[in-house]
Amino acid sequence: MFKIDLRSSIPIYEQLVQQVKRSIVQGLLKPGDALPSVRKLAASIEVNPNTVAKAYQELERQGVIITVRGKGTLVNDIPKTVDTDAAEKMRPLITELIYAGKTKEEVTDIAAKIYDEIKEGQNNA
Amino acid sequence: MFKIDLRSSIPIYEQLVQQVKRSIVQGLLKPGDALPSVRKLAASIEVNPNTVAKAYQELERQGVIITVRGKGTLVNDIPKTVDTDAAEKMRPLITELIYAGKTKEEVTDIAAKIYDEIKEGQNNA
DNA sequence: CTAACTGTACTATATATATTAATACACTAA
DNA sequence: TTAGTGTATTAATATATATAGTACAGTTAG
Numbered sequence: 001m002f003k004i005d006l007r008s009s010i011p012i013y014e015q016l017v018q019q020v021k022r023s024i025v026q027g028l029l030k031p032g033d034a035l036p037s038v039r040k041l042a043a044s045i046e047v048n049p050n051t052v053a054k055a056y057q058e059l060e061r062q063g064v065i066i067t068v069r070g071k072g073t074l075v076n077d078i079p080k081t082v083d084t085d086a087a088e089k090m091r092p093l094i095t096e097l098i099y100a101g102k103t104k105e106e107v108t109d110i111a112a113k114i115y116d117e118i119k120e121g122q123n124n125a
Numbered sequence: 126m127f128k129i130d131l132r133s134s135i136p137i138y139e140q141l142v143q144q145v146k147r148s149i150v151q152g153l154l155k156p157g158d159a160l161p162s163v164r165k166l167a168a169s170i171e172v173n174p175n176t177v178a179k180a181y182q183e184l185e186r187q188g189v190i191i192t193v194r195g196k197g198t199l200v201n202d203i204p205k206t207v208d209t210d211a212a213e214k215m216r217p218l219i220t221e222l223i224y225a226g227k228t229k230e231e232v233t234d235i236a237a238k239i240y241d242e243i244k245e246g247q248n249n250a
Numbered sequence: 251c252t253a254a255c256t257g258t259a260c261t262a263t264a265t266a267t268a269t270t271a272a273t274a275c276a277c278t279a280a
Numbered sequence: 281t282t283a284g285t286g287t288a289t290t291a292a293t294a295t296a297t298a299t300a301g302t303a304c305a306g307t308t309a310g
Contacts, residue, residue, distance in 0.1 A: 011297060018217045022296050025223045037256060051258075064224075078224070087223035087235050091288035092143045093218075094239050096211035097258045098150045099189075099203070106242045110166045110212045112235040114219050164283060171266060173270050178286075195277035244309045 001036060004045045012047055016055035021064060023077060027123040035065060035073040126161060129170045137172055141180035144188060149200060152248040160190060160198040 002019045004012055023029040035041070038056065042049040056073055058066045063082075067073045097107050127144045129137055150156040163181065167174040168178070180199055184190045192198045222232050 001303090004217050013297085018220065022217075023225050025220055038258090039256085050300085051298060056257080067257060068307085070255080072256055072307095078231075080226070082225035084221050084225045085288065086218040086225070087239070089213060089218050090236065091243070092147075093211040093214050094141065094149055094236065095243055096209050097146050098240070098243060099146050100209045100211070101205070102202075104237060107240050108162050108233040108236050110231060111215065111219060114212070114216050115223070115232050118216070118220055118223060125160050148271085154308060163287090164285085175271085178267065179268090181286080193278085195279080195284080197278095197285055 002041070004047070006047075012045075013055040013058065014053050014054065016041075017058050020055070020059055022118065024078070025118060026065070026106075026121045028121070029075050031077045033075045035075065037111060046079060091093050102123075127166070127170060130170070131172075133145075137170075138180040138183065141177065141185075142183050142211050145180070145184055147243065149189070149203070150243060151246045153246070154200050156202045158200045160200065162197060166198050 002016060002023075004015050006012070008015065020029065020035070028102045029035075035056070036044070038049050038052045045052075054066065055065060060067050063079060064076055065073050066076045094107055097110070102110070127141060131137070133140065134197055139197075145154065145160070154160075160181070161169070161176050163177045167177045170177075175235055181190065181192060185192050188204060190198050195224045219232055222235070228234070
């Protein structure tokens with residue numbers, strides 16, 4: 001279900017957080033859907049259950065999922081407004097692109113292209 | 126010269142790397158300009174000289190600056206092509222923005238706005 | 251009730267990274 | 281020669297990441 005790169009410098013739990021959100025954005029996971037249990041997911045990607053638990057706790061902290069002890073983990077309703085600092089985190093990356101000689105149009109094209117790529121995997125059921 | 130947030134989770138040396146690049150992009154630092162010495166900069170922002178040295182070493186590794194033992198550190202010529210993975214790093218951030226309900230136009234507008242803000246501090250001498 | 255499944259908590263360990271600290275070395279320029 | 285460069289080394293500390301094993305608390309199906 002999720003693809004983890006164990007050699008990446010991005011922590012495993014962080015990769016999981018990103019992929020769950022991406023799956024929701026793409027409609028592969030819908031509000032009310034159950035996520036795999038901590039132990040099952042840990043077994044399938046061959047990491048420690050604690051690592052998966054950490055990812056789920058972070059997702060719950062962000063309000064993305066709801067966990068119920070004894071029952072499982074469900075995708076939460078998508079909030080109307082999300083407090084995100086994603087925009088601010090783009091600043092050093094865009095500085096990089098400018099340094100690399102990209103024009104304003106090229107930068108926005110890159111953003112648009114990535115946007116489309118994310119939406120590409122969308123499930124239009 | 127540089128503003129460091131000691132409470133940020135971003136490592137000090139990484140903040141320095143970003144700010145040097147930003148200053149170059151804005152024209153505040155030009156090829157051939159000298160950067161403050163490791164010890165002076167360390168004293169002015171009140172961090173260990175080794176931390177500044179690490180930032181300079183990273184910048185040299187990226188080809189942004191040239192260091193000469195005994196002389197100092199100079200801003201390098203801006204290369205024609207820069208190998209950057211900044212675009213790929215934008216992917217999880219744009220996923221965040223989509224999750225937060227941003228449309229494609231809003232995402233590209235954010236990128237454009239940040240681009241302008243970076244250029245705003247430019248020195249058009 | 252029992253068994254099997256949920257998430258959670260805790261301790262211990264290992265590794266890597268980040269930072270400080272102090273010292274020493276090699277080179278350059280006044 | 282002296283004062284200023286960057287660099288290297290070693291040690292110590294703190295934090296983040298991940299594993300491992302165990303145990304606890306709640307839920308659900310038999």
